Amino acid sequence: MPVDHPLVVISKSGSKRWISAVDTAARKLGLKLGMPASKAQAIVANLTMIDADPSADAAALERLALWALRQYSPVVAVDGTDGIVMDTEGADHLQGGEALLISGLVNGLRGRGLTARAAVADTWGAAHAITRVTSAETTVVPVGGVAKAVTALPIHCLRLPPDTIHGLRVMGIETVGELSAMPRAPVTLRYGPEVGRRLDQLFGRMAEPIEPLRTPELVEAAKHFQEPIGAAETIAKYVRRLVGELTAKLETRGLGVRRSDLVIHRVDNIRQCIRAGLAKPVRDPARLSKLLCDRIEKIDPGFGIERLVLVAIMAEPLEERQAASSLIEEPIVDVTPLVDILGNRGQRLYRVTPVASDVPERSVMRIGPTADETGATWAAKWPRPSRLLANPERIDVTALLPDQPPAVFTWRGKRRRVRRADGPERIFGEWWLRPREHAAVRDYFVVEDEAGERYWVYRAGDGVDADTGSHLWFLHGVFG
Amino acid sequence: MSRVHSPRVIEELRDRIAHLEGGAAKKAAVLPFGVREMDERLPGGGLAYGALHEVAGGGAGTVDGAAAALFAAGIAARSKGKVLWCLTRRDLFFPAIAQAGLHPDRVIFCEGDKEEDVLASMEEGLSFGGLAAVVGELVRLPMVASRRLQLAAEKTGTMGLVVRRWRRQTEASDFGNPTASTTRWRVSVLPSEELPVAGVGRARWLLELMRVKAGECAEFELGACDAKGRLCLLPHSANRPDTSTWKGSRAS
Numbered sequence: 001m002p003v004d005h006p007l008v009v010i011s012k013s014g015s016k017r018w019i020s021a022v023d024t025a026a027r028k029l030g031l032k033l034g035m036p037a038s039k040a041q042a043i044v045a046n047l048t049m050i051d052a053d054p055s056a057d058a059a060a061l062e063r064l065a066l067w068a069l070r071q072y073s074p075v076v077a078v079d080g081t082d083g084i085v086m087d088t089e090g091a092d093h094l095q096g097g098e099a100l101l102i103s104g105l106v107n108g109l110r111g112r113g114l115t116a117r118a119a120v121a122d123t124w125g126a127a128h129a130i131t132r133v134t135s136a137e138t139t140v141v142p143v144g145g146v147a148k149a150v151t152a153l154p155i156h157c158l159r160l161p162p163d164t165i166h167g168l169r170v171m172g173i174e175t176v177g178e179l180s181a182m183p184r185a186p187v188t189l190r191y192g193p194e195v196g197r198r199l200d201q202l203f204g205r206m207a208e209p210i211e212p213l214r215t216p217e218l219v220e221a222a223k224h225f226q227e228p229i230g231a232a233e234t235i236a237k238y239v240r241r242l243v244g245e246l247t248a249k250l251e252t253r254g255l256g257v258r259r260s261d262l263v264i265h266r267v268d269n270i271r272q273c274i275r276a277g278l279a280k281p282v283r284d285p286a287r288l289s290k291l292l293c294d295r296i297e298k299i300d301p302g303f304g305i306e307r308l309v310l311v312a313i314m315a316e317p318l319e320e321r322q323a324a325s326s327l328i329e330e331p332i333v334d335v336t337p338l339v340d341i342l343g344n345r346g347q348r349l350y351r352v353t354p355v356a357s358d359v360p361e362r363s364v365m366r367i368g369p370t371a372d373e374t375g376a377t378w379a380a381k382w383p384r385p386s387r388l389l390a391n392p393e394r395i396d397v398t399a400l401l402p403d404q405p406p407a408v409f410t411w412r413g414k415r416r417r418v419r420r421a422d423g424p425e426r427i428f429g430e431w432w433l434r435p436r437e438h439a440a441v442r443d444y445f446v447v448e449d450e451a452g453e454r455y456w457v458y459r460a461g462d463g464v465d466a467d468t469g470s471h472l473w474f475l476h477g478v479f480g
Numbered sequence: 481m482s483r484v485h486s487p488r489v490i491e492e493l494r495d496r497i498a499h500l501e502g503g504a505a506k507k508a509a510v511l512p513f514g515v516r517e518m519d520e521r522l523p524g525g526g527l528a529y530g531a532l533h534e535v536a537g538g539g540a541g542t543v544d545g546a547a548a549a550l551f552a553a554g555i556a557a558r559s560k561g562k563v564l565w566c567l568t569r570r571d572l573f574f575p576a577i578a579q580a581g582l583h584p585d586r587v588i589f590c591e592g593d594k595e596e597d598v599l600a601s602m603e604e605g606l607s608f609g610g611l612a613a614v615v616g617e618l619v620r621l622p623m624v625a626s627r628r629l630q631l632a633a634e635k636t637g638t639m640g641l642v643v644r645r646w647r648r649q650t651e652a653s654d655f656g657n658p659t660a661s662t663t664r665w666r667v668s669v670l671p672s673e674e675l676p677v678a679g680v681g682r683a684r685w686l687l688e689l690m691r692v693k694a695g696e697c698a699e700f701e702l703g704a705c706d707a708k709g710r711l712c713l714l715p716h717s718a719n720r721p722d723t724s725t726w727k728g729s730r731a732s
Contacts, residue, residue, distance in 0.1 A: 333610035335562055335588065341608075342601050348591040352574045352584050364574050373585040378575040383680075386546045386553075388573035420672065422680045446680050452671035453540055454683065477573060478540075479683065480550030480669075480704065 006044055010037050011052040020052050057081065064114075065213050070314050072105060074261040074273040075212045080159070083131065085124055087210050090273060092120075093346075102138045122146045124210065125202035129157035129176070147203060151177030158198045164191050176202070207269060219255065220311040221245035228267045228304020235305065236293045242310040243289040256281025256318025262292050264299055265307035272299055276344050279336045279370045281318040287337055291344050339369045354378045358427045359442075360388060360476065382425055383446060385456045385477025392474035395457060399473070402463030405445040409457065411475050416449035426462070441468040446479070454479035509637055511559055515713050521689060521698045522663070527555060530637040531662035532630040534621065536644040538668030538686070542652035544571075545617065545645030547667040547685055550580055550705055552615050552641045557581035557709030559639060561612030564605040566590045566598045569617065581709035586612075599625050602640065609636035617643045619651075626659035655690075664691040670701065673714070682706075684714060 006026035008019045017037040026047070031040050041047055058081065065084045069076040072095070075087035088101060095101035102118040109116040119130040121141040126149065130139050133153050141149045153176045156165050168191070173179050179187075180199055187195050200206035214220070221242045229235060239262065250256065258281050262274040276291040292310075299305075343349050349369040354376050357363045363378065378384075399406040405421030423445030429437025441462040448454045456477035461469025510526030512519045519525045527533060533555075535548040549572060556563045557580055565572075565587050578584055590601045598616050605614040606629060614633075621642055633640040642661065646652050655666070666688040673681030683704035689697055703712040 333561060335608075335610065338564070338605060338608045338611075339588070341604055342590050345597075345600070347597060347601055348589075350589050350591070351587065352589070354575075354584070360573070360575075369588045375583075375585060377578050377584060380575060384576040384579060385573055386550045386576040387544045387571045390571060420678070420680045448672055448680050450671075451539065452669045452684070454669065454672070454680065478544045478546040480541075480547035480576070480667075 005048060006031065007048045007050065008037075008040060009052050010049050011054075054081070062213070062215075064109075066215060068105070069213055070259065071108075072101065074263060074275055074311075074313070075210050075271065077210050077213050079124075079128060083128065085127065085210055087271070088120060091275070099138070099140050102140070106137050121149065123202060123204045124208050125159065125198065126150050126204075128159060129153050129202065132157045150202060151175065151180075155179055158195075158202065160194060160198055164195060167191060168195075209269060209271065212263070214311075218311055218313065219246060219249050219253065219315060220309060221249065222307065222309040224307050225305065228301075228306050230301035230304050232296050235296055235299060235301070235308075236289075238308055239292050239296070239310070240285070240289045242308060243285045243292065246310050246312060247283050247285045247288065250283050250312060250315060250318075253315075254317055254319070255312070255315040256283045257288060257312045257314070258282075258316050259312075259314035260288065260292075261311045261313050263309040263311065264301075264305055265309070266302050267304045267306050268302055270302065274298065275313075276340075278340045279343070279368075281316040282336075282340075283318055287340070291340055294341065294344065336370055343369075357430065359430060360384070360427075362430075383479065385454075386480040387478045388456075389476055389478075392458070392476045395473050395475045397457070397459075397473040399459075401471075403443070405447055406457065406473065409447070409473065409475075411455070416453075418447045419450055420448040422446040424459075427458075439465070439467045444476070511555065511639065514558075514710055515700070515702070517713055518687075518689075518698075518700055518711075521695060522692060523694045527639070528662055529559075529639050530634050532626060532633050532640040532642065532660065534626075534642045534644060534659065534661045534664045536652065536655050536664075536666050538666050538688075540649065541668060542644075542646050542649050542655075545643050547669055547683075547704070548643045548645065548665075549617070550576065551665070551667045551685070551687075552643050553577045553580045553582045554705035554709035554711065555639070555641060556587075556613040556615060557583075557705075559612035561586070561610070563587045564590060564601070564611055564614045566592065566601040566605070566614070566616040568592055568595065568598055572617075579707060580705040581707055595619060599629070602642075603628055603632050606632035606638050606640050607636055609638060611638050613639040613641055615641045615643060617645060619644070619646055620654065621659050621661075623657075623659055626661055630660045630662070661691075662693050663689065666690055673703065685711075687711075 004025050006029055007023045008026050008031055009021035010017050011020035019031060019033055019035045019037060019040055022031050022033065029044050031043065037049065061078055065076050065078050068084055068086055073086040073088050073091040077085050079085035088098060092098045092101045095104055098120045102120055106116050106118050117131045117137055119127045119139040119141065121127040121130060122143060123146055126141060126146045129150055154174060155168055155176055158176065168179065184196055197206065201208045223238055223242055257278060259275065259277045264272040274292060274295050282288060339349055350366040351369055351371060352364050353367050353374055355363055355365045393411065396410040397406040398408045403424055405423055406418055408415065408417050424443035427442045427444060429440030431438040442458045442460055443462060444456060444458045446454060447457055455475055456479065457473060457475050459471060459473050461471040463471065509529040510524040511529060512526035535552055536542060537545050537548045541547050563586050567589065570591065574584060592598050592601060595618060598618055602614050602616040605611055621644065629640050644655060646654065668686045670684040670686050672683050675681040685702050685704050687700045687702050691697065701714050703714050705711060
């Protein structure tokens with residue numbers, strides 16, 4: 001179907017048919033939400049109309065929420081009929097901060113063909129309102145900035161019943177700011193307590209916990225405490241017990257954990273989460289409890305913990321395999337437990353692998369620490385420096401053109417006389433990937449000064465043709 | 481005391497000391513350098529597994545740690561198994577490390593934001609077992625931290641290698657402070673091997689064994705790591721150009 005063809009979704013109730021969703025092309029033609037279907041057909045000839053399927057929409061939204069639960073945050077729930085709400089507290093740093101988290105989320109959804117708007121705010125109500133009213137794709141409301149951000153918003157984003165909204169409009173109240181400035185008692189008398197509650201939730205005066213989405217497929221183990229617990233040893237003891245329960249449940253289904261969340265419910269109705277990810281599906285209680293107990297010091301028990309829930313958010317089939325036993329061969333050590341421990345502490349783990357590129361800084365690629373072994377290594381016979389500067393540094397050089405190594409160079413304020421040198425090793429720009437490098441050339445030299453220190457220097461350009469580079473000299477690496 | 485008894489007495493005392501040090505059970509787990517003169521100087525005839533070893537560069541190498549990293553890579557290359565390399569700065573260029581014989585498939589990098597992360601990751605790696613060596617690039621190595629690493633290494637028999645590199649050359653005096661590591665090395669670059677033609681020959685190092693438990697300090701002039709991580713001893717060349725310059729620069 002062509003993209004510029006107008007498309008609307010039609011909802012039905014009895015014999016009444018109206019538009020419940022429009023695409024950009026249809027909006028440009030003047031079609032609006034709530035418009036009767038017959039009127040829309042009158043405005044736009046051969047309009048494509050699709051019957052709404054609320055149950056399929058809800059199912060799709062739940063699938064989306066489940067995806068977000070696995071990817072972004074341990075506490076995710078479906079928000080109304082058209083949104084997802086998630087608690088990013090303690091989960092944003094994994095994506096590099098709040099702004100990066102939501103822009104990554106929106107981009108990820110766009111990659112799946114979905115347009116989304118996202119906002120991060122102190123309260124559920126504020127985030128809900130901002131995403132539904134502002135046109136910006138991502139909004140981050142700074143901590144404590146809710147009151148300022150929402151005053152100008154219209155009242156229909158307050159999650160109130162349509163009748164109440166209509167009634168308030170009749171009274172001449174259009175924005176959240178106006179409504180919150182009204183005396184509370186008459187408003188409550190006329191429209192019920194819902195208006196005050198929503199306002200309090202919006203401004204964070206009333207807690208609004210998010211009940212995380214759970215599906216029957218998720219395996220979980222929970223423990224309620226008669227008396228709230230708080231000591232680290234006690235928490236560790238019960239975490240181990242929960243892990244035992246969880247692994248036993250997983251075993252009956254033949255699954256292994258890839259990602260698990262420990263949700264800690266405090267007596268003061270505050271929820272904390274510890275998420276542990278694993279490189280491979282695992283069902284070993286010792287490994288899993290080590291990962292979780294490793295971060296017990298991150299838990300703030302406050303006045304005590306009344307409930308611990310351990311969920312296997314992501315589980316994959318795990319088959320028990322017989323360990324290959326051999327008397328001659330050396331056992332292959334599985335490093336995934338170590339990778340899991342370090343990775344869950346927030347260390348960046350990676351291996352490197354060669355890339356077929358002559359440009360030194362592009363010849364190394366990072367891959368996952370448990371990626372398959374390729375056996376490939378760098379083919380270059382020429383010596384390479386063991387330290388490569390991220391940005392080549394300018395050096396002042398006395399050298400003969402076109403292809404003589406420098407005789408003297410000054411790097412970081414120190415003048416060095418070159419005793420021995422090798423080169424040039426000419427490296428061409430990758431014009432087949434980057435058109436700008438069509439003529440670019442670097443001539444690399446290995447130079448050794450009087451003290452025996454060896455450096456990798458290059459001249460941008462071939463020494464003859466000015467198109468090939470600036471003919472400035474740079475120091476790119478230090479040899480060991 | 482008569483001199484006739486002394487060898488036996490000394491032997492006995494050595495046994496007792498070894499027993500006290502607790503290393504008796506895991507003796508002989510060493511990685512020889514393959515250079516006789518070096519292995520003779522090290523107790524057990526090589527670099528001990530299950531111990532912490534410190535390497536630093538000399539001169540400008542205190543800041544870039546290029547030669548020290550290559551030296552550590554050569555040792556790791558000659559060991560068998562996976563290697564964990566913990567660092568905070570990302571200027572290590574792996575093609576050079578691969579040229580010292582360490583295959584990229586064998587090395588898992590662990591990049592942290594702070595020095596403490598490197599220490600914690602190293603300890604975790606050492607106590608994991610199953611790794612051949614754990615390399616860490618560190619500025620500071622306090623006594624307590626080094627003892628923890630040494631103990632973790634002793635427990636599993638994994639070799640710990642600390643590449644010390646500082647932000648400024650003047651900070652390198654820190655290398656004199658005591659740590660619990662078993663050996664301490666300093667690698668300084670020497671003018672490379674003379675070639676009959678113009679060009680840069682095999683790199684040469686002045687390797688100083690500054691400290692070794694139950695052994696004596698020594699200095700070696702060596703040819704740098706070859707493609708399999710091996711070093712080689714170089715004959716002293718009588719007509720070598722003025723060595724006083726690099727000796728002087730090292731002392732500064």
